[in-house]
Ligand SMILES: Nc1ncnc2c1ncn2[C@@H]1O[C@H](COP(=O)(O)OP(=O)(O)OP(=O)(O)O)[C@@H](O)[C@H]1O
């Protein structure tokens with residue numbers, strides 16, 4: 001498959017602070033590619049470089065096979081970018097904002113009339129179409145901003161945390177819409193702190209401290225991870241958690257809502273589980289091996305790198 | 315009936331807010347006890363922020379009443395503000411000030427002595443891994459740090475009740491867990507915490523939650539009880555079942 005984005009060895013510094021340290025990345029034509037990593041990992045910097053909004057300090061970047069440092073005007077006319085804090089016109093109504101952006105992106109009237117109902121179906125903003133954007137709730141503003149960004153269908157969409165503050169139902173509907181936009185031929189690069197969204201991407205790149213830790217399909221990332229996850233459920237979760245945390249053979253013990261997830265080295269799992277079952281007999285926790293999710297893997301990667309290079313705070 | 319009003323931190327009676335002809339909060343009746351971690355859930359526009367802003371004395375109700383931290387929200391809103399901490403949906407930090415300058419600024423607002431504010435901040439921030447003496451401007455801090463700084467600023471006057479409106483939106487899975495450890499510690503110290511979130515795993519960490527829809531409470535109770543009542547395995551499923 002052809003690459004729509006090719007990033008080779010780029011570095012970026014703000015003053016003496018390194019935001020990106022030799023990053024390389026490929027996004028294939030037609031895929032939904034997820035960028036995940038903690039804040040300040042460099043995701044936004046990378047996206048801004050791809051859009052030609054930041055100068056390239058070293059390395060090479062091409063989008064649509066065009067060199068970003070030379071052809072950024074042409075590139076920008078063919079991609080859509082939604083920054084983390086997208087500003088709407090607060091004094092315009094919901095509908096006026098949508099029409100404004102449709103005109104800005106030169107969307108034909110016919111296309112626009114076809115898209116508005118789709119966008120309203122996801123955002124549920126139709127009943128509020130004459131309300132001033134400034135009077136919307138936080139998540140409604142975010143959904144309107146998203147709708148404005150999706151009113152055109154460029155070859156490539158770059159979305160920086162599009163689901164910030166969006167409720168669970170709308171997030172599901174938003175991802176269905178992304179999939180249908182993808183079917184229409186648009187490639188999508190999207191950053192997100194939601195690991196359930198990372199699962200929905202064709203490929204995912206995990207960034208930490210300006211470096212790529214992994215870049216592959218969720219299935220392969222999971223297959224290459226040599227650890228196993230056990231789910232623990234117990235009515236005595238509060239008492240159980242601190243006890244489990246103390247056991248050094250357990251790599252990590254994390255809360256996942258009303259469950260705990262234990263991460264174990266694959267080859268030690270059987271003996272550790274055995275040991276736990278005798279030891280916690282009285283609490284009778286339910287232990288069950290489960291398929292690892294992206295959130296398990298994300299937390300495990302973070303723990304491993306921070307163990308090596310503790311991050312300096314403040 | 316036993317009088318349990320002494321252990322209540324918040325009690326609302328038909329609390330209502332209209333903007334023109336639109337009803338954002340519709341006859342909300344809630345009793346929240348001291349020391350609870352209480353979650354407000356609901357779709358975008360359900361009325362969570364509007365309800366919280368009324369409970370903080372920032373917005374006048376159209377009708378109905380509420381007593382919060384022993385203050386009537388309409389008639390004692392000034393006194394109320396000294397008893398509560400509020401962290402808004404988009405934290406109100408001064409991006410072009412340093413960490414310490416933000417702390418000093420908020421100590422002025424809450425009328426806390428500078429030395430006391432600094433020692434409270436020092437303790438909380440070091441617990442959360444932030445250096446009070448850092449020269450960096452707030453704008454350059456990662457979101458997770460800003461969130462912890464905003465929380466610290468809302469705690470300088472040692473309020474008994476804390477309102478956190480979407481404190482973890484946009485925050486990565488690891489930083490969210492760290493933030494919930496802080497929330498739990500505050501509750502253990504006896505503070506009442508009201509929190510909104512769109513992360514349904516976090517809903518499981520609340521003692522009780524209310525799910526709002528079009529301004530009304532459509533479910534209220536302990537997560538375990540609500541899941542049982544609706545025969546769903548987790549809060550994500552409960553939310554999707556009740557709200558979609
Ligand atoms: N000043 C205002 N004028 C008109 N309508 C308003 C005003 N402020 C809020 N609203 C409306 O009240 C409703 C509730 O808004 P609110 O901010 O309380 O929602 P929310 O539950 O906090 O949503 P979110 O999850 O998106 O933060 C929304 O429909 C919003 O547009």
Ligand SMILES: [Mg+2]
Nearest residue numbers: 137138362363
């Ligand atoms: Mg809100």
